[in-house]
Amino acid sequence: MVSIWARIVAVFHFILLSPPKEQWPDQQPLPASVQAPFSPQVNVQAEAPQPPTPFLPPSAPRASNFTCEYPSLEGYTSCSTYGDRSCWLKYPNSTKQRYDINTDYESIFPPGKTRKYYIEINNKTIRPDGVDRQAMIVNDTYPGPWIEACWGDWLEITVKNNLKTNGTTIHWHGIRQLNTTANDGVNGITQCPIAPGETYTYRFRAMQYGTTWYHSHYSLQYGEGVLGPMTIHGPSSADYDEAQPPVLMTDWAHESWYTKWWDNTIGGKPGIPLPDNILVGGKGTWPANKPSKEFRLNFVKGTRYLLRLINTSVDTSFVFSIDNHKIQVIGADLVPIVPYMTDHVVVGIGQRYHIIVTANPIDGKANATYWIRTQPAKGCDPGGTKKIDPRTGIVVYKDSEPVDLPGNIDVTCRDEPYDKLVPILKWTVGQPSNIAANSQFDIGFDNITAGTSFPANIPRNRFNMYSDTMWLNFSNPTLSQDLSAKQAAFDSHSVVVKEDSKKDDWVYLLVSGTGIPRSGRQYLPIAHPIHLHGHDFAILQQSNEPYRIGGLDLKLDNPPRRDVAFMPSKGYLVLAFKADNPGVWLMHCHIATHASGGLAMQIVENGDQIVLDPFDQKQLSQTCKKWQEWSSNKANHFLQDDSGI
Template sequence: MRLIDSLCETLTRALGLLTISPWNQDTRLQQPVGPSQVQEPHQALETLFPSTKPLNSQEGGISLQYEKLPVGDPPKVILPDGPIFAPPNARPGFVCNYTAMKGWRHTAGVGMRNAWLEKPIGDEDATGGIYNIFTNYDRFAPIGTVRKYHLNVTDQVINADGIIRNDGGKVFNGQYPGPWIEACWGDWVEITVENHLQYNGTTVHWHGVRMLNAFEHDGVNAITQCPIAPGDQFTYKFRVTQYGTSWYHSHYSLQYADGLAGPITFHGPSSADYDVALEPFLFSDWSHNSAFEDYGLELRKPPVAMKTVILNGKGFYNCSNNPNPDCEALKIDPPSIFEQVFERGRKYLLRLINTSTASTFIFSIDKHILQVVAMDFVAIEPYYADSILVGIGQRYHVIVEARPSNDLIPVEDQNYWIRITGANGCFDVEPNQANEKLGIIRYNSGSTKTPTSTRYNFNTDCADEPYESLVPVVPMDVTARDRPANDIHQDTGDNFEVGIELPDENYTVPHGNFTRWDILDTPMWLNFSDPTIDHIGDYAWGTNETAMITENFSKDEWVYIIITGQGTPKQVSEGKREFLPVAHPMHLHGHDFVLLSQQTRPFHPDDLTNGTFKYDNPPRRDVALLPRNGYMAIGFRVDNPGIWILHCHIAWHASSGLALQIRENEHEIQLTPQFVKEKDRVCENWKTWFANESNWWTAHEFQEDSGI
């Protein structure tokens, strides 16, 4: 929750900070950088990624890109190879490698975290250039290196909260959360996923990553690929054109809720200064059953409650609050709670990620103010808050100064709770298990005391961070204003209602007598063995009701999508379609969308022209909360050909069908023959595995949900 400005000023003075936005006024910068000094680097993404040479090209990688460096007179002074350096708090041994950028140097460091790479000033032969927080990363990226990762997907017992979960646990590389995937801005990433699950195929999605000209590596089951069959593997490849924090997770049915999720960091600049960056903070609701089992219960009222809340895979289930006599029998020692030692006066960068199945959370640290510097993969002008609401799939970077507001207590006694608090109405954990005290900040590493600190008195409304607080540092103005390229007239055009299908008493729909969420009138239901990628350009194929076609628009044109929780109840084949007052975290693949409007009331077409829509540098991100009983309007430039999904990130809702395919300029998609061969191989393996019913988990029919 944003602090009101006057309070903010008082606090920042109290905290000894000079300014609310130190990033553009900080006199400590050795090499001040500002918008007026930004020179356009010469590696435009268009030339790095001509559509005839997509990322998956076998000739791709450094050598191809290197040839595209401008050819000119050789410099009089031979410059050393490009910079290699360790970014703040990377894992040991990890370095950013810009060897290909001869003559450039890494300029960031404490006191100038908004910088990244530049050519030395005074080198007259250098063509000049700079990569920093003001660089238009939508168009430019530095030339990094190729990074290869390997993820093994296995079934595994997980102990996250003291109750052994031996049912349905699934992990990457034997751990939950999965291993931290790190890369640097401008790198090429190749991740090989090996599936060793017994009963499931799998696919892995790189949440929020733009996947420029690489939709075929987006990892969405039954859309961009067939599942990777047990025993098979597939290598995902993409270019890092953004920087910040995100997560990767299975996009095969409900698997991520069973443990298939892990953090991603793309190292790059920051819009405010910090001394130390900490490893990502993943928080989530948690169940003791497989999500595949809970799902059946979830679709019948009332919704199934998750068991606990966990931070970085650690929580505590309190058996004394649980009437179940089996509780003590199942109980083992919970993992030790997350702890972090702060050194007084230092500033820490925290990377927050909500990886929940069904819960929106509010992150806070008692007596510590948060300086918010990035939302999703977009750096923002810093603002201060006492807490921050993180919807499912959303991320924030926050900087915390180790200077608690009750500073009179001797340092050796200072311990503070890190809290992960459920947002009111968007939170689905057993009421007596919703322990929000999930971590401890200590000022004395030897202390073992339980904190006695109290929570800030923030409100717990289920609403995104204040719209006006979220101002991207790299501005993007929506040039289409009130004239998008597509038709958004209510009831006739691209205006999408989120509703729920409530089956009639006696009606048995083909896939169970369940309530089903959807966007438009048809819940998504995909055929795992017949993905959309095999029907590129064939818009008549599949269920038009679950696809939006944005074909023949130019890269500079804007498409808007109005998503509303309002509509007129009506009878559909399964029963009644109704509209419930539920907030949905809506996520779009393949684009950072602009959030043109987010209202707690119904949409009206006049909103485009009466000042309600914001066209000048609106918030830009990849997940936003559709307000309960309200609407949200998003827009994107039609600049990334592919098949992208727009879906609710409540896992139950996406599974039940609340998703839409955006089929964007498919005529521009070019898959290399090598990729097509590999895609088809994976699909044939899947079909062979699937055809043998003895491979299935026999307790159920195989497909129970949309597939995503």
Template sequence: MKTSNTRARKNSGVHGAVMLKGCTKWRPTKTPALDQPPFGTPKHTKSTKSAKSTKSTKATKSTKVSSKPYATASGFTTVTTNSALSTITPISSGTTKKSTAVSSSRATASASTCASEFNKREEEEDDECTPCEGQSGSLPYCGADVNTDHYQFTPKTCRTVYYEFDITNGTVAPDGFERIAFLINGQMPGPTIEANWGDTVVLKVNNKLTVNGTSVHFHGIRQLNTVENDGVPSITQCPIAPGESFTYKFVATNYGTSWYHSHYAIQAWMGVFGPMVIHGPTSKEYDVDAGTIFLNDWSHETVDSLYDAAQDSVNGGPRIMDNGLINGMNTWGVQGSSNQTGQRFELPTQLEPGKTYLFRIINGAIQSSYKWYIDGHKLQVIGMDFTSIVPYETDIISINIGQRYMVLVKADQPAGDYWMRADNQNACDETTQADDIKAIVRYSGSDSKSVPTTTKYNYTGECVDEPLSSLVPVAKLNPTSSDVEFVEDVTLSTVDNLFKWYLSGTTFMSHYEDPTLVRILANGTAPTYAGDLVLSLPEMGKWVYIIVESAIPLPHPIHLHGHDFFILAAGNGTYSKSTPLNFNNPPRRDTAIMPAAGFLVLGFLTDNPGTWLMHCHIGWHTSEGFALQIVEGLDMIEGTVKDKCGLYDTCAKWDDWVESVAFYQQDSGV
């Protein structure tokens, strides 16, 4: 690490005054030393676990099974796969028993109050639950369908699905080139989290890393009235310290395909990520769910070592990734040569002529945008992010960082072997093997082990979203004119020879030991330190427009936590008041591209009290300050938090760990 070029953050000094009585004491942290990286694994640290194969198979510890297991390690048995309304059987039902107390006031709650509130919540959770009570229809979706407004309706399933993740140090060789990584239950990508729309999801995360904090963020999950489970260190929680655990719990109020990942610095791209599927209705029927296709870029160096160079404005800059992976696999080197290593991912499901297959495409890269397609096959797109859309046909999908698409493919080509491709778009960020990120799709009856010989599509290489005119939500919603408007100008500058991204003149900086949510619970106020970049939205039911624009010729994937947003306008050049906005059922999603040297206008309704991050999802850029936070419904936030003591306890344990090691925070804190 280039510690000579990196400034340590100063302790905010607020902890001792804001602890909750009855909770673990929260002590002020010491000013950290400048000799410990905040993420990655030091070169002298030995791996505690190795994984020679990174094939994304089911891990035996991917779930906590109750007394009524239903058969599969992933948590589900698929009962029906030939319908747009697939029925899913969870491994268990019931409610979670938390071991920590809950308090209803900030600084005056006694231990008995904590215990009283905790017991009250336990009694409420133990009440008998009747599926679909007060709702029309029956399970799985209590009468709802793809036309239902899921912002206003959530099926009452009375089901809880449980998962448990061990995050460990390990070694992987996804393309035959071995390097250290972080693993979830011994694999990369991690196990798939699955649930039904309306289910409660419980995930216990055990941090077994040697020298790193961690967290898990559920990308695109609204966390409606459950902000404490958003998993963002310095915003909603302190990091989970090594040797400690944290349990997340939320209701799946939206549905579709997504992913989860660590939000601790750039740790996600050390391997702390994986797919997530919330089953729900779709806009077109299919025969077989072919599963998730998880795309990510890959380097033969760790991303924390690359970060030193990425932020170096003198001798560094944008990095060139070595490779790309499909479901954790690819080859390295020239196809067919003696020095080629690794192996391609091969779709386990062989295509049967005439059947239609659902592919769930996820871009989990740190910097890369892809063109995804299967040679010779038409694609019918039926969903983007967590929104079902009117089906449209294309040959190829542009998928940017953090985005997801649900795509139907009909097996209507001559039986044989075909390449599935994820071509990296070097016009955005470069990858050495940009055109060799491939997997194999075979038709049924094929005993072939040969490499496909199909040819790729010709297309224009560019870093853009799918045409906005094609992304038409099935459930029609129309935004109204704005009550509140913010304009954020994106610029790039240098500080101490390090790149820093700025929004309207401020580079974002938050602090692991002083999360915004915990500060609000303790003091009733949002942070006011330099770099906090808080957009205050105190009133509910207001339409908010955020205009993000930049003259820099580089596209940025903008992601908002706590909400889907309406894409009201996007384009090249400068936004002006005369720019036409789309109020007629515009695209709704949680991640969209701000075009190169252009603008993005997004809108959302304030209906979810919490502390929500908005940021560029290029990993380097977030760490270099391209972020802001929204404090929504300040006076209502406390009433939504169910486990204040758990949040404080996590911070106390983080402080204890920080005091025991030489630690400093190198990046923006998110």
């Protein structure tokens, strides 16, 4: 069958414009095995090159004792300076032999060290906004501890589950997991849940650099607090003087999201579950219980600060701004971009941005205090949000009452402007290899009658983006099944799409908010933040208009790319990824209640090429055995009431 994509793209390859002028010098790193020549010296023995001295990365706190180490890179030195943050490691007296912002990190990265972390997931009562709340958190802190690594490091992170009545997994959001699909952390897909009292060790390479987060992928658990920031230190596309710790922004509910979900979907409570508050940096204010200290950033006039924004919400996308300040955007998700200036940035659920804020208030007052605003984006969800004060933090030059200067900010639900997200490392997207039947997915809302996969004998509404609504079997993850057969059989509620392509072929996906009407199916006016595991994807088109055949206008020459992008309300989103990472990869809406409602599918990419190393194979088997022992005990049996993710 000839792909509909092939016919569309054949036209675009003739009309592509010439590539723009290079923004950065064309430089490639020296392979670790190659040694630079040394000038001959008479009667003097040349000193052997030494590995780089361990160094404090510029994006780490100045008071930190964290260092980057590259013991196998003899002769290399750190080259990030106040005047040039684009360089990371270089060989002396050479402009070519560098690891820098232009290095193709998809295949080339400096060999670092192995960093080991140990974290525990616990039940605990917390009060981040002054209201007591039973929560599930990491290492007794909310947010969880900041996990740091350097570009090229291996990470080995052991997770212990101390929860009383829940399994858990940890997903490393946006991490490519090249040839390490067993470490993606999705129960029912890449592993069984970690049973209470048990541990699981995740091992993967930090090929990318930038800021991301880790979170539970067990039902709605990350909304209960199982999350934290993660930074892979590396080069930057713009200069800065000082880096602030990651800024996590989230919606927050005073009642468990599990309870809200149950009441709404099983209990028949009308309406849509909504958050009660907004937290920034794990802190919030509540009228009757205002904490003694709100979230604050202390600025010194003239200093250029790197801020790392992360939206860890269940249901809310934010428009971030600082009163009376401009923002320079330099990275989207884990992709460095050509810098651009703005006065606000829209951060969808799961998205991250690197921004630089220069401490020069527009009004020139360097002895004032200014509001940080995280305004819920309007129009993302027909349920809306409760009226919550968006003034969620302060920038302090000198202690004083904040100046209220909100500015004229557009708070429409949308991604950052398509033409502004220009990756430094360029891609040209080739013709698609997949057929039309495996490329178009319509997001609908279905009324489903009771069945063996669903609890309680009542109809319910569930989301659907392909053949069925997702409902995973925790005890039988996809990765434990035989994926080599071309016609491997899967339960319909697993919602599996098999993509068997040659290495580096392109796979196109069209996700639409409209489709063919049918009985019991609705198409809701909702903007869905779509996240794909295992890949950065290229955004070929993003439209607010309904999809129509022949209406595509795809950008193939260096399109924006990231790992979360909005499918606009009533519109469509066209994505493409390179089939270079055999594995089982979840694609889902990152509104957590929508994912719980089944708005997800999984892509089995070149299943016959998936190979687990002995450690991962043994751990997969043992974890499932322990989970089955725990979950089969009637005393531990708790009804699965959602998709599982």
